[in-house]
Every structure is written in structure tokens, then in C-alpha cells.
Amino acid sequence: MNRQQMLYQLEQVHEWDIVIVGGGATGLGTAVDAASRGYKTLLVEQYDFAKGSSSRSTKLIHGGVRYLAQGNIKLVRESLRERGLLLKNAPHICYDIPFVLPSFHWWEKWYYGIGLKFYDLLSGKLSLGKTSILSKKTTQQLLPVIDPKKLSGAVLYHDGQFDDSRLAIALAQTAAGQGAAIINYCELTSITKTNERISGIVINDTITGKEYELSCKVVINATGVFTDKIMQLDDPQHKPIITVSQGIHIVVDKKFFPGDKAMIIPKTDDGRVLFALPWNNKVVIGTTDTPLNEILIDPIPLPEEIDFIIRHINRYINTNIKHSDIKTIFAGLRPLIKTKEKKSTSFLSRDHTTVVSASGMITITGGKWTTYRTMAKSAVDNAAFTGKLPKKICVTESLPLHGFVNDHKNDNSLSIYGSDAEAIRQLMNEQPGLKELIHPGLPYTKVMVVWAVRQEMAMTVEDVLARRMRVLFLDAKAAIDAAPLVATLMSDEMNKSTQWQEQQIKDFRNIADQYLIH
Numbered sequence: 001m002n003r004q005q006m007l008y009q010l011e012q013v014h015e016w017d018i019v020i021v022g023g024g025a026t027g028l029g030t031a032v033d034a035a036s037r038g039y040k041t042l043l044v045e046q047y048d049f050a051k052g053s054s055s056r057s058t059k060l061i062h063g064g065v066r067y068l069a070q071g072n073i074k075l076v077r078e079s080l081r082e083r084g085l086l087l088k089n090a091p092h093i094c095y096d097i098p099f100v101l102p103s104f105h106w107w108e109k110w111y112y113g114i115g116l117k118f119y120d121l122l123s124g125k126l127s128l129g130k131t132s133i134l135s136k137k138t139t140q141q142l143l144p145v146i147d148p149k150k151l152s153g154a155v156l157y158h159d160g161q162f163d164d165s166r167l168a169i170a171l172a173q174t175a176a177g178q179g180a181a182i183i184n185y186c187e188l189t190s191i192t193k194t195n196e197r198i199s200g201i202v203i204n205d206t207i208t209g210k211e212y213e214l215s216c217k218v219v220i221n222a223t224g225v226f227t228d229k230i231m232q233l234d235d236p237q238h239k240p241i242i243t244v245s246q247g248i249h250i251v252v253d254k255k256f257f258p259g260d261k262a263m264i265i266p267k268t269d270d271g272r273v274l275f276a277l278p279w280n281n282k283v284v285i286g287t288t289d290t291p292l293n294e295i296l297i298d299p300i301p302l303p304e305e306i307d308f309i310i311r312h313i314n315r316y317i318n319t320n321i322k323h324s325d326i327k328t329i330f331a332g333l334r335p336l337i338k339t340k341e342k343k344s345t346s347f348l349s350r351d352h353t354t355v356v357s358a359s360g361m362i363t364i365t366g367g368k369w370t371t372y373r374t375m376a377k378s379a380v381d382n383a384a385f386t387g388k389l390p391k392k393i394c395v396t397e398s399l400p401l402h403g404f405v406n407d408h409k410n411d412n413s414l415s416i417y418g419s420d421a422e423a424i425r426q427l428m429n430e431q432p433g434l435k436e437l438i439h440p441g442l443p444y445t446k447v448m449v450v451w452a453v454r455q456e457m458a459m460t461v462e463d464v465l466a467r468r469m470r471v472l473f474l475d476a477k478a479a480i481d482a483a484p485l486v487a488t489l490m491s492d493e494m495n496k497s498t499q500w501q502e503q504q505i506k507d508f509r510n511i512a513d514q515y516l517i518h
Contacts, residue, residue, distance in 0.1 A: 001176050001457045007205065009042075009181040016042045016216040018383050019201055021188050021230055023047075024054035025164075025369050026352075027222035028171035028182075029376035029396075035178035036399055037380065037392040042214070043175065044186040044203050047297060048463045050168035053224050054369065055467050056299075056332025058249065058287055059279050061086050061094050061160030061370050065266065066273050068119055075351055077122045079370045083160045084126025086370070090162075090401040091408040092418030093170060096128045097161040097277070099262045100142050102316065104150045109133055112266065116157045128158035142261050145317040161262075161277065164369060165467035166416050169456050173402035184457055186212075191219065191233055191361075198234070198359045207459065218387030220379050221363040225295050225333045234361045241355070242365060243338045244293075248301040248331045249286030250309050251474060256319045257283040265316060274312050281443075282327065282474050285313050292333065299331040300514055328476040328515045337366045354378050360386045373397075413443040417451075424451055439482045444469045449486050453493040461486050461508040476515035483508045 018034045020027050023045025034041040045051075063080035064072075086094045101116070103109040116131040132155070139154040140146060172182045185206045192200040192213070200215040221230040228240040257263070257276050265274040277284045288305040306329060310321055337353050352367030352375045364379040377394045384391060403418025414421040427447055428435050434447035452458035452468035461483050466472040471479040487501040487508075 001173055001182065001455060003183065003457050003459070006176075006181045006183045006457075010183075010212050010214065013040060013042075013181075014215065016040050016214060017387065017389055018042070018218055018220060018380070019044070019214065019216040020220045020222055021201075022222035022224065022226075023049040023168075023172070023182070023184060024052055024222070024224050025050070025168060025171075025372040026224070026364055026367065026375050026379070027220075028168055028175060029372040030220055030222055030364070030379045031175035031180045031182060032171055032178065032399070032401075033373075033376040033380045033394055033396050034383070035175050035180035036395050037384075039380075039384070039389060039392070041175070041178075041180040042216070043172075043180060043182045044188060045184045046187040046206070048184050048459065048467060049172050049182075049457070050165040050467055052226075052297060053332045053334065054168050055165035055473070056249075056330050057164045057369050058247075058275055059161055059164060059277060059284060060275070061162050063119060063123065063159070063370070064368075065116070065119065065264065068115060072351070073122070075371075076119070078374060079368075080119070080123040081126060082370050082373055084123060084128075085373065085397060086162070087126075087128070087160055089399060090167060090170060090404065090418075092403050092405060092410075092416060093167045093401075094160055094162040095410060096158050097262050098129070098260075099157050099159055099264050100134070100139065101155045101157070101264050101266060102139055102143065102146055103152050103154055106152045109153045109155050113155045116155055119157065128160065131155060131157040142259065143263055144258055145256070145319045146263075147316055147318050156261075159262075160370075161279070162369075163280075163416060163470065165470070167369075167401075169468065170402045170418075172457070173455075174399070177402060182457075185459060188230065188233070191359075193359060196359060198361055217389060218383045219361045220383055221361055222365075222379065224365065225335045227335060227363060227365040231355075231357070231361075231363060234357055234359055241338055241353070243291070243336050244295055245334045245336055246290045246292050246299055246302075246305070246331055247287035247334060248290075248305045248309070248329060249284050250306065250321075250326045251282050251284050251328045251330075252321055252325050253327065254278065254281060254283055256321050256325065257285075257317065263316070265312070268308075268312050274309075276313060276317075280470055280474055285309055285321075295333065298511060298514060299333055301329045301331045305331075306517070323517050326517045328473060328479075329517060330473055330515060335365050352378070354382055356382055356386055362386060413445070420451075420455070424448070427451070438469075438485055439471070439478045441478055442471060442475065442482075444471060444482075446485075446489055449489045450493055453490055458490070461490065461504040462511055464490065465508065466511075472512055472515055476512050479515075480509055480512050483512075 017039040
């Protein structure tokens, strides 16, 4: 992917079939769907791809045990099917992870065991493995730090894990490979109409300041928590449909939760589940559910949320995590559909909603990472109908994503790149200096920075350290320490000035500071 070539297409295309606003999971999935059907597709993202909620998830591709408990069988069945398809279509990014659900009353393991057997049943041929009931002794072997007091055993089941922002980049690359124009750092500033129907948009390249007036047949709004903002651009009288909930995660070293099994506690004080997940040689623990009134592109974890997670995880393990043990904290916002009945955001539905406005704009919102593909299908089906586009069937169910390789093995730091790993190795052979690590405590190398700039449209130090590589989400201090080297490498690649480097380092430190415990 090359941003300059993408911008060049804006000058060449007379009219786009579909313009997608939003470069998160849903928007990028929609671009893959639209382009693979043969529609002339453009996606614009105000910031970087997956800058918002889509890089701040719990890192799970799952059916949703919580939704099963709520009785939302339809969502669970759909999610489990999509989980299976994702593990087939992107095996280099999505994989099976065993979960242990400990029980502290004799009846719990049978109660949850029966529920999770049903979970298996709903996944059908796409099941990842059988659920089993574990003894107390086996549970302690699988979860060595579990507090044995009152422990009666556990249930073992399987779900999917992934790297969220790497999947977003793979979707962007897949869409580009199918012929879509995908552009980050482009802000939608206004919508143009003919006879009260949308006929075009005006966008601003926030890097160069250049403005583009574009014609299109239909616009899809896939902006997540910013959904209402775009709907108000279309209709100033629009009444908000989104309510926002914040969830945070803390990240600690593996010594606090060793092993390769994840743990799930099915019910916390606020009615959510608590996860402890091995991920990239660290452990991610979360999450919370805090209703918010203000929407920030860089949401800030609240002290009470951090306290909540530490207090809850320490109830179940004996390694006693302290605030000073936290390597990084990240917060993400959930776009939830407003309902009159539900008071708590933890009980709001994760089903998605599609809205067609009077002007013909398609809004797709709600949902979760696991169901991005079905959300995209719904958006494109509606867009094709509204924009009077030739009817073409969705092909994404069996479309391998960029980097797909058969018999993929997750056995080294380049595994996440899938089929691109060979080209990255070739680059290291040509320039052996690129094999050097950017930080002694993490497995990321200089070549990954160069690759991110050349092939993955990384424009800032944050793009590289937060989303192309996951340094900021694993160890915020290490990310700050690595920033000057990354800025130098990027500057050399992009032919930028020393002043640019200094500003990038300063900007990144300001962002990374929010990921540190204070």
C-alpha cells in the first residue's frame, strides 16, 4: 500500500460507486466486501487505520460467553460462525486459545460446563475443540497461580485470539489488492447533495492540507463511536443513536500469570466477565464497563477502572499484582445502540444496526470485531440497493486475507506477516543492519519499521509503535525509549527533516504518557 498512489486515484476516478467513511474493523471489512464485488471503492479515515476502538479490544475473536448467558443465541451463533471463518481466512493473525473457567462451588463447573457444551454445539463444524470438566488438581496444573481456596475445579473450552490492529492492516491490504483506494489521515468535511440525495463528499488530506471534492453514488458511515457526528453532517436534525461505554485493560509480565491458557471469570461486580490472556509474551487483563459522555480519540483510563481490575484479578490469583507492576494500560470505547429499557451499558446489545437515511447514506454501527464481516455484508447490500448499483454477490466468506498461508505456524516474530515474511527476510538479507532490535526487551526489529513505512502506510511514529508493531500496547516505557530510533528510521525512509523527527518524538511521548501508570 502506498499513500501517494492512493491519493493519485482521487484525481483519476470520475465517480466512485461506494465511499466508506471510517477505517476501523467495520469500515475496512466493508471496503474488502465492496471492492471484491467489483464496485469502485474508496475508504477515507480521519486518523490512522484502527486508531480508535479497533486496536483497543480484548484481542478475542469469540462467540461471547456473556451473550450466551444473556440468552442472545442468534448473536452467539453468528459470532461463532464468523470466528471459524476468520481462523480459516487469516490463520497468520487469528488462532485458537484454550480458556479455563475456574469454579469455586461444586455446582458451578457443571452449570458452566453444560452452557459451554452448548457453546460448542452452536459452533458446529467450525468448533475449535471440545469442552471438558476439570478436577481441582488439573486446574491448578493449568493455572499455576490460581488461589486454591474454595477451588472445586474448572471448565476448559476453546475460543479465538488475534492481533486486532494487525488484522485491520491485513484488511486494508486485502481491500487495496481488490482495487479499493484506502487512505488514512483524510477527514470528511462535508457532504454534497443533488435533489436532497448524496452525490459526493469533500475531504481534507490532514497531512498536506489539500482538499478534494469527489463524486459518488453512495456513502457508508462506518465510524463507530463517531457515528452520530457523521449522521449530523448528513442531517443537522439527527438525534443521537449511540451511547458510549469505556473498557480498559492492563498489561503485566507473564510471571504474574504463567502458562499458555487464558482464564475467564464469568461475573464481576459490574456484570461483565474478567479475562486474563497470554498475548505477545505478556498478559492482558480486563475489562471494565464505564458509561461516558465525552468521546475522545485517545480515551484515558480512569483510576477507579484500574483499581477495579487489580482488585478483581487479585481475588483469584496469588501473585498479587500491584499498580507498579503494570507495563501499559489502554482504554477503548464501545459504540452501543441506545435503548430506552436498558440502564447499564454492560447489558446493552452488541448486535449491529444498519440505518438508511433520507439522503441515501448507509450507517452501519454497533457490533464487535468478530462480526465485522457480516456487518460489512449488510452495509454493502444496502449500499448497492440504495445506490442502484449492479447486484453482485458477497464473496468474503471464503476470501483469504492478505498474508494468508497454508499450514501457518506461529513460531517467530515475523509469523504475523504471513506470506509477507519472506519478503521481509529478503530485505534483512540485503541490509543486515535491519535485523537489529529497536528495544532489547521486545522482539521487534528495524526491518519492521521500514516495512511499515514502505508497505503498510505508516505515517507517524505512533502508527508504527502502536499499531504496525504493538510496542505501546505491551510496554509503554519501552515504546517511549524506542521512539527516537523509530523516528530516525522513518525520517530516512520518508525523507523528512530533523524538525519532523523531533515533533514526532514529542507527539508520541504525549500519547504514550497516557498508557503509563502514574
